[in-house]
Amino acid sequence: MSQAKGWGIRVIYPLLGLTILAVIFIVHFQLTLAVQVQSHIQQQRLIAEQGKQLIETDLSELVSDLQVLATLAPVNTLAQKGSLQIMAQQFLAVAKNKNHYDQIRVLNPFGKELIRVDRRLGPGLTPAHLLQDKSGRYYVNDMQKLTESEVYLSPLDFNIEFGVVETPHRLVLRMGRALYNDNGEKVALLLVNYDGDRLKRHLQQIESTWPGGRLMLSDDVARLLPSQPDPLPSPLIQAMANQQRGLIQHNDFSWNFIGIRLPNKIRGQTNWTVISALPPSFRNQLRSNFWREQGGFYTLLGLLVVLSSIGISQLVIRNSTIKQLHDREKSFRKILERLPLAAVVLDRDFQLTFVNHAILGLFNLPRDGELPENDFAALVDIEECPLVEKRVNLAFDKGIAPPAFKAHLQVSGERRLINWHASLIDTSDGPRLALIGEDLTEHETQQAQLHRLSRAIEQSPSMVIITNIDGIVEYVNPSFGLITGYSMREIIGQTIRVLKSGRVLSEVYRQMWQTLQDGREWVGELENLTKAGNPLWVRVSIAPVINDHGETTHYVAVEQDITAEKALQASIAEEQAMRQRNDQMAAVGRAANMIAHDLRNPLSSVKMSLQMGRKRLNATDPDTAEIFGIALDQVTYMEDILSDLLSYSRPNQLQPEWIAINPLLESQILSLQGQIEQNNLTMNQSLALGLPTIYADPTKLRQLLQNLLENAVQAASEVDNGWVNVKSELRFTPKGQKLIISVENNGQPVDRETADRMFEPFFTTRAKGTGLGLAIVRRILDQHRAQCRVQALASGGLLLEIEFSLAAG
Numbered sequence: 001m002s003q004a005k006g007w008g009i010r011v012i013y014p015l016l017g018l019t020i021l022a023v024i025f026i027v028h029f030q031l032t033l034a035v036q037v038q039s040h041i042q043q044q045r046l047i048a049e050q051g052k053q054l055i056e057t058d059l060s061e062l063v064s065d066l067q068v069l070a071t072l073a074p075v076n077t078l079a080q081k082g083s084l085q086i087m088a089q090q091f092l093a094v095a096k097n098k099n100h101y102d103q104i105r106v107l108n109p110f111g112k113e114l115i116r117v118d119r120r121l122g123p124g125l126t127p128a129h130l131l132q133d134k135s136g137r138y139y140v141n142d143m144q145k146l147t148e149s150e151v152y153l154s155p156l157d158f159n160i161e162f163g164v165v166e167t168p169h170r171l172v173l174r175m176g177r178a179l180y181n182d183n184g185e186k187v188a189l190l191l192v193n194y195d196g197d198r199l200k201r202h203l204q205q206i207e208s209t210w211p212g213g214r215l216m217l218s219d220d221v222a223r224l225l226p227s228q229p230d231p232l233p234s235p236l237i238q239a240m241a242n243q244q245r246g247l248i249q250h251n252d253f254s255w256n257f258i259g260i261r262l263p264n265k266i267r268g269q270t271n272w273t274v275i276s277a278l279p280p281s282f283r284n285q286l287r288s289n290f291w292r293e294q295g296g297f298y299t300l301l302g303l304l305v306v307l308s309s310i311g312i313s314q315l316v317i318r319n320s321t322i323k324q325l326h327d328r329e330k331s332f333r334k335i336l337e338r339l340p341l342a343a344v345v346l347d348r349d350f351q352l353t354f355v356n357h358a359i360l361g362l363f364n365l366p367r368d369g370e371l372p373e374n375d376f377a378a379l380v381d382i383e384e385c386p387l388v389e390k391r392v393n394l395a396f397d398k399g400i401a402p403p404a405f406k407a408h409l410q411v412s413g414e415r416r417l418i419n420w421h422a423s424l425i426d427t428s429d430g431p432r433l434a435l436i437g438e439d440l441t442e443h444e445t446q447q448a449q450l451h452r453l454s455r456a457i458e459q460s461p462s463m464v465i466i467t468n469i470d471g472i473v474e475y476v477n478p479s480f481g482l483i484t485g486y487s488m489r490e491i492i493g494q495t496i497r498v499l500k501s502g503r504v505l506s507e508v509y510r511q512m513w514q515t516l517q518d519g520r521e522w523v524g525e526l527e528n529l530t531k532a533g534n535p536l537w538v539r540v541s542i543a544p545v546i547n548d549h550g551e552t553t554h555y556v557a558v559e560q561d562i563t564a565e566k567a568l569q570a571s572i573a574e575e576q577a578m579r580q581r582n583d584q585m586a587a588v589g590r591a592a593n594m595i596a597h598d599l600r601n602p603l604s605s606v607k608m609s610l611q612m613g614r615k616r617l618n619a620t621d622p623d624t625a626e627i628f629g630i631a632l633d634q635v636t637y638m639e640d641i642l643s644d645l646l647s648y649s650r651p652n653q654l655q656p657e658w659i660a661i662n663p664l665l666e667s668q669i670l671s672l673q674g675q676i677e678q679n680n681l682t683m684n685q686s687l688a689l690g691l692p693t694i695y696a697d698p699t700k701l702r703q704l705l706q707n708l709l710e711n712a713v714q715a716a717s718e719v720d721n722g723w724v725n726v727k728s729e730l731r732f733t734p735k736g737q738k739l740i741i742s743v744e745n746n747g748q749p750v751d752r753e754t755a756d757r758m759f760e761p762f763f764t765t766r767a768k769g770t771g772l773g774l775a776i777v778r779r780i781l782d783q784h785r786a787q788c789r790v791q792a793l794a795s796g797g798l799l800l801e802i803e804f805s806l807a808a809g
Helices: 003-072 083-097 138-143 196-208 236-240 280-329 333-337 355-360 385-398 441-459 480-482 504-516 563-620 622-649 660-670 673-678 698-716 752-757 773-783
Strands: 101-107 113-118 151-153 171-180 186-194 214-218 246-252 253-260 265-268 272-280 342-347 351-357 406-410 412-428 430-439 463-468 474-475 523-529 535-546 550-559 657-659 684-689 694-696 725-733 734-744 788-794 796-805
Touching: 003 083, 003 151, 003 171, 003 186, 003 196, 003 214, 003 253, 003 272, 003 280, 083 101, 083 113, 138 151, 138 265, 138 272, 171 196, 186 196, 196 214, 236 246, 236 253, 246 265, 280 734, 333 622, 342 355, 351 406, 351 480, 355 773, 385 406, 385 412, 385 430, 412 441, 480 796, 504 523, 504 535, 535 563, 657 698, 660 673, 660 698, 660 725, 673 698, 684 734, 694 698, 698 725, 698 734, 698 773
Parallel strands: 151 265, 684 725
Antiparallel strands: 101 113, 101 186, 151 171, 171 186, 214 272, 246 253, 253 272, 342 351, 342 430, 406 412, 412 430, 463 474, 463 550, 523 535, 535 550, 657 694, 725 734, 734 796, 788 796
C-alpha cells in the first residue's frame, strides 16, 4: 500500500466517525430541547391555572362579602336618625376582620358619600367633613344603572382622593351594588375598594415558584398586574379577544392565557385574563443546561471515536500490507525448507509437491530421503482422513485457508500427532495449499496424563487444596465443598486460615510452616471449622511444589475427613472413663454399704438410750438433759451420713416413664419452703409453659432436684439477701432439642478447683456434710445420659445447668 493511500485512510476514518457522532449529538440535542420546552410549557399552563384559581377565589370572596354587607344595610330605615351610625359600626366591625378592603362606602343614589370605613384610619370612620362627592366618577355612573340583583366590578385603577391620584400609587379593584328598599326604590350605593396590591402579591407569590417566568392579570384595556414594562404583542391581544384560552409563540416568547368567567350578574369589567409568559432566555438556559450535562460525555465520546477510528484504520492498513506481503512471497519454498517445523505443500489431488527436512526428521528418515507415500491422504490416520479431505477441498473451492486442525500421520509404523496450519499460495502451476505442522505427540501424552490426574483429584473423596506461598487458595476439588460447605467461588482467593478453629496450638502451625519452608512434607491432624461452624477434624498431608529453579511456588494439601473417627474415639474414651468411674464408685459403694450396715444398729441403740435419758432428766437435771440433746443431734447427723452412704452405694436400676419436669420442680421447691423462710431467702421461679415430657425415672429425678435445690439453698443461706433462681426452658441446638433446668444462687464465691471437684464423692467445703449429694446427682445424670455444666459467677455463687436430650430411652 502506498504512503499516500495509508494517510488517506488514517484521515477518512476519524472524520467519518466524528460526522456520525455530530449527527447523533444534534438529534439528541433537538429531542431533549423539544421535551424540555414541552415540559416548561406544561408548567406554564399549570401556573396560569393557579393564577386563574387565585383570581376566581378572591373575586368569589369579594362577592360574598359584598352580599354580607348588603344584608347589614337597613335599606327601609336608612333615612331615620341613627341608622347610618349603626350601619357604620357594623361595617367597621367587618373591616377589622377583612384588612384587604381599603374602603367600605355607602353613597346616596347620586354619588355623595354617606359612610366611609377607611383601612388607613385603623380602620376607622372618615369624619363627615372629609366625605366626598363621587358623582362624576365612572364607576358611580355605572352603578347607577344596576338592578337590584346585579353586582358591579370595576377595572384595575389607581385610587383618587379629591380629584387627584393618590401617591404613592395604590391599585384598587372596586365592587359594588345598588341598595333597594321594599318598595323597589334605590336608596343607596354600596361600594367596596379591594386592595389591588394584595392581588399583586398573590400573583408574585405564585410567580416565585416558577423561576424565569412571569404571571400577569389583564383586563379589557390590557392593564397588567404586576405591571409589564413592554406592551402585550398584538397577536396575543387578538387571540385573547377571540378565545377563552390559548398558547401564542411570538418573538421566542411563549404566552399562555386563560380567561376568567364571571357570573352573569356581574356588570362593568367582566373580561379578565391570566397570562403566563416565558421569555426567550429560558431556551438559552435549556441549551446551556444540555451542554453542561452532556458536553463532557460527548467530548469523551468524540475522543473515543477518534482513537477507535485511528485503531481501525491502522488495522485496515496492516491487513492490506500483510496481503501484499503474501503476494510477494516468491521464495516460499526456501523459507519452508529452513523451518524447524514440519511443512508440506499439496495440490488439489492431495499429492505432495514439497516436504521439508523437519518432517523427515520426525519419522527418523534421512534428510535426502522421502516419505513412503506421495499421497498425503494415505499418510493420515484412516479415521481422521475424511475431516482432512473436507478441509483441504474447502480451501481450494472457497479460495480461503481452512482453520488449524490436528491429524495423526503414520510413517513406517510410527504414529505422530501434528497440529497443522494451512495457507493458500499461488504458483506457476496453480494454487497450492501449504501445511505447517507442530509435533504435539509429547504434548498429547502429557495432556492425557494431566487429564487422568485431574480426574483423579476431582473424584477423590479426600479434599485437595492448592495455595500460593502466602496461603491464598487457588484451587479446591469438589470434595472440599461437600465437606466444608464452602463453594469454590467463596474460597478461591481467600486465605486457608478461614478454616482455623482456634483450638489448635500455635506451636503446631509454627512447626508446620517451618517444615514447609524447609521444602519438606508435613503430616499431621488439625481441628478446623466448617462454614456452618461445626468442628472438622482432618488428617493432613501438605507438600511444597518446587519449580525448575528450586523455588517453592505453591503448596498442595490432601486432607482426609476424620471427624467421625475422632467422635468415635471420644465416645469410646468416654465409655471407658464412665466404666472405670462406675467400677471405682461401685467399690466405694460396697465399702460404704458395709460400713453403713455395721454402724446403723449400734447407732439406733445409742439414739434410743439418749432419748430415754433426756426424757428422764428433763425434770430433775436440765443441764444434763441438754447435753443428752446435743449428743442426740450428733447421732441424727451420723444417721443422715449413713443414709447418704446407703443411697450412693445402691444405684438401683432405672424405671423410666414419660414425666413433666415443671410439677417435679414445684413440689421440690415447696418441700424446701421452711428452710427458705427460716433463712429469709428469695426463691425466683421461671418455668416455661408447654415443655415436652422427658423419658426418665421420676424417683431418681426427684432425688436429683432435691439435692440440687438443697445445695443452692444452703449456699444462699451463707450470705445476706440470699436468693435462688430456678428456670426451665426448651433450647434448640445443632444436636437437636434440649430440655434445660438451671439452678442459680448468689452464695460465697467459688474458685475453679472447687467447681471442678464438687461432683467428686465425699468432697465438701462445709463443716457438716457427707460430700455425696452432688456425687449422687452425677450418678443419676450419667444413668440418664444427661449433661451438667457448672459456672462460677463473678459476683459470687454458682450456676448449674442440667441438659436432657428429648429422645426416648
